[in-house]
Amino acid sequence: EAQVTQNPRYLITVTGKKLTVTCSQNMNHEYMSWYRQDPGLGLRQIYYSMNVEVTDKGDVPEGYKVSRKEKRNFPLILESPSPNQTSLYFCASSLSGLGRETQYFGPGTRLLVL
Amino acid sequence: QKEVEQNSGPLSVPEGAIASLNCTYSDRGSQSFFWYRQYSGKSPELIMSIYSNGDKEDGRFTAQLNKASQYVSLLIRDSQPSDSATYLCAVKRGADGLTFGKGTHLIIQP
Numbered sequence: 001e002a003q004v005t006q007n008p009r010y011l012i013t014v015t016g017k018k019l020t021v022t023c024s025q026n027m028n029h030e031y032m033s034w035y036r037q038d039p040g041l042g043l044r045q046i047y048y049s050m051n052v053e054v055t056d057k058g059d060v061p062e063g064y065k066v067s068r069k070e071k072r073n074f075p076l077i078l079e080s081p082s083p084n085q086t087s088l089y090f091c092a093s094s095l096s097g098l099g100r101e102t103q104y105f106g107p108g109t110r111l112l113v114l
Numbered sequence: 115q116k117e118v119e120q121n122s123g124p125l126s127v128p129e130g131a132i133a134s135l136n137c138t139y140s141d142r143g144s145q146s147f148f149w150y151r152q153y154s155g156k157s158p159e160l161i162m163s164i165y166s167n168g169d170k171e172d173g174r175f176t177a178q179l180n181k182a183s184q185y186v187s188l189l190i191r192d193s194q195p196s197d198s199a200t201y202l203c204a205v206k207r208g209a210d211g212l213t214f215g216k217g218t219h220l221i222i223q224p
Contacts, residue, residue, distance in 0.1 A: 033211055042216035043158070043202065050209065058211055090157055098209050100146050100165055105157040 002027045004106035006091050012112045013081055021076045021109050023091030029104075031097030032074035033058070034066065036087040037108075043090070049074055050097050081113045116141040120203050120215035128223050133190040135218050137203030140184070144205040147179055149188045152200045152217065161201075162188060193222045 004025045013019055025032065033048040035058075045058030049068040063085055065077040074093075078085060089109045094101040117140040127133040135149075146165055150158035162177040164170045164186070170177045176189040186205075190197055200217040 035214075040216065043204075043212075043214040045211040045213075048211050088155075097211075100163065102160050102163070103212060105159075108155075108157050 006106040023074045025093040029093040032093045034076050035090045083113050086113045116213045118215035120218045123219040126221045133193045135188040137186045139205045143207045146206040147186045148204040150202040195222045198222045
C-alpha cells in the first residue's frame with residue numbers, strides 16, 4: 001500500500017532534550033516536506049526536499065533541522081525543543097514537487113514539549 | 115508574503131443542501147489550486163485540484179477557479195453528515211511548497 005509513515009505518532013518531551021521524528025514514503029517520491037499545524041495558524045511548511053541531499057527552508061524553519069540521505073526518508077530533528085514547538089506535525093511527499101501533483105500526507109505526530 | 119484567506123466558520127448547512135466554501139489568494143503567480151478535507155486530529159486528504167479557470171466537477175464536488183479575481187471555491191452538493199470537517203484551500207506556484215489557508219469548519223446538520 002502506497003503510504004507516508006511517521007514515527008512516533010505521539011511524543012511528550014521536556015525542553016532541551018533532542019528528538020527526531022521519522023518520515024518514510026514507499027512511493028519513490030522525490031519531493032518530501034514537513035508541516036506544522038497550530039490552532040488559528042493553519043498548516044505551515046517547515047522544510048522541504050526536492051531530492052536526496054537537497055533541502056530548503058519553508059516558512060517556519062527556526063528551531064528545526066532536516067536531512068535527506070535516502071530518497072524514502074526525511075527525518076525532522078529538534079535539537080533543543082522548546083514549548084512553542086508543541087504542535088501537530090505532518091510529513092508529506094509528492095512525485096517531483098513541481099506543479100500539478102498530489103501531495104500525500106502522513107498520519108501526523110502530536111508533540112508536546114514541557 | 116503569499117497568503118490564502120478562508121472564512122474560518124463554522125459554516126452550518128442542512129443535510130441535502132449545497133455547501134459553498136470560498137478562498138482567496140494573494141500570489142498572482144499561483145498555478146495549482148487544491149482543496150483538502152481534514153477530520154479532527156487526522157491528516158489532510160485531497161478532495162479536488164484545479165488548474166484552469168472555470169469549473170471542475172467530481173461526483174458531488176465542484177471546484178471553481180477565477181484567476182482574475184484570485185478566487186477559488188468548492189461546492190458540495192447533497193451534503194451529508196460525513197462531509198462535516200475542516201476544508202483547507204491550498205495554492206502552489208511552480209516548485210514552491212503548498213501555501214494553505216487556515217481552513218473552514220463545515221458542519222452538516224442532519
